[in-house]
Amino acid sequence: MTTESAPALNCTGLSYSFGDAKAVDGLDLLVDEGEVFGLLGPNGAGKTTTMRAITTLLPVPPGVIQVFGHDASRHKMAVRRLLGYVPQQLSADASLTGRENVQLFARVFDVPRRERAARVSQALDAVGLGDVAHRLASTYSGGMVRRLELAQALVSAPRLMILDEPTIGLDPIARDSVWDRITEIRAGTGMTVLVTTHSMDEADQRCDRLALMHLGRLRALGTPAQLKSELVAHRRESGETGLSAPSLEDVFRYHSGSGLNDPGSTAENEERGAFRDVRRTRRTASRLG
Amino acid sequence: MSAVPVAPHPASAESGPPDRRFALLLTPPPPRTGWRVVPARVTAMCVVEMQKLRHDRTEIYTRAVQPALWLLIFGVTFSRIHAIPTGGVPYLDFLAPGIIAQSAMFIAIFYGIMIIWERDSGVLTKLMVTPTPRTALVAGKAFAAGVKAVIQAAVVIVIAALIGVGMTWNPLRLLGVVVVVVLASAFFSCLSMSIAGIVLTRDRLMGIGQAITMPLFFASNALYPVALMPGWLQAVSRVNPLSYEVDALRGLLIGTQAHLGLDLAVLAFAALAGIVAAGSLLGRLAR
């Protein structure tokens, strides 16, 4: 398979279970080169599991996931070289400086010594941390840590950037600054971005296309505008009138089953986005803080 | 699924002049391949370990307290009462290499807890998404443990010298000490990372870590000659890599009769087996 014409990500029939619990259940996903693709869904929908499968962290059978035409099961190393990954937790090493954090990733991605320093500086500047790179990451704010992680992922010039809730636990200003950097980097490097978020505003404004997941399955796919107009059509069919133009949040509620159409499943939803997820989110928010 | 038309994305539309700020971030670095990968990753991990120690040296000092107490209290007392036959060697001299080995082992055993902590914090997860084979990642951690243990060993050697233990300053022998400490620490850190890969949580590992370090220490020749032990303990000591470490360190540092060749062979084999075992269990931590 050639890499030139291949989509950034092609995922066909991805399933993954933790014991008996199906976290992802037959997911198909096609992400084109250069787009910012948002993966949405309630807590426990399977977004992180999907990303961990793409990043080769979870074992998947051959033929299920292709990154620029490279099979994530057969050619793990080739796939990893194409990826930049920022996990859901804040993952910078607090006992190293900003620069050392990025240097480590330059080293493990085999950046030659002669261009290492310049490349690390450029990655740090690209996220606006050049001036504080000498400080320990433990002194960084949550937004700075997120940007540092972007720099870590950026230093190897990835073609597909995978960001798992890059704005989790951040204040509105820090959120904007993280997203502004993502947008700039994407424009400057042409890389593809696969991102998850719980903020419908961010999804609406910053993503080219969205996939909405629920209970491990794909529920809706399209541009934010398409998703909203689809909901208008649904409402018209079911005779609901007098409602104002739907927001992306309405779309989210509709497809996540806690809307009018599917009242029975609310308890099950909350069950799934259970303790584990909430605890993890809280820990993320409090770490390095 | 792909029935939905793809929206045109702005990036392709606004392709103006290339952005100079990203000039170096456009081409992926040339991949290292083959045998060069492992030494490169080991170097990267060791550099990180040194950087961490440079930022925070308190661990070196706090970890020096325990070996100092062993030498000053246990060692000095037992040399007075001449309770342990050491074949003519002063007991303090006999003990010092044992304590070096012990403090290096304590550091290495801590690496299992550290790797779980790094898993929980996402640091390990991210390293596992780099082009680093699991064995290279484990080898990197193992040798980083070795670097730290060598620094610790140097501190204990200085303490021992200060209280009058007559040790060699022959650079070749000291180099031998470095090799022995690195290999042994690589084994013990891999042992603890393997257990981490089996038990998966920090709480369980802490319990097991404590439960194995002291027995490993007592079932070795660190405190007393093997000949003094009951038969069953001698058998345990014979399969305990710590005994081979202590034997080699004694031979190198205070010149007692040692089986250096055998010691090095056993330690090298143990380190290698440890890296393979921990490397194959590491994936469990990613799930």
Ligand SMILES: Nc1ncnc2c1ncn2[C@@H]1O[C@H](COP(=O)(O)OP(=O)(O)OP(=O)(O)O)[C@@H](O)[C@H]1O
């Ligand atoms: N390591 C694990 N062991 C067992 N179950 C897990 C594990 N990781 C995730 N799960 C379960 O798999 C399901 C999907 O989880 P996942 O983390 O992918 O959801 P998510 O969409 O990322 O949610 P969130 O928005 O809260 O991050 C959940 O029910 C979760 O409890």
Ligand SMILES: [Mg+2]
């Ligand atoms: Mg998640």
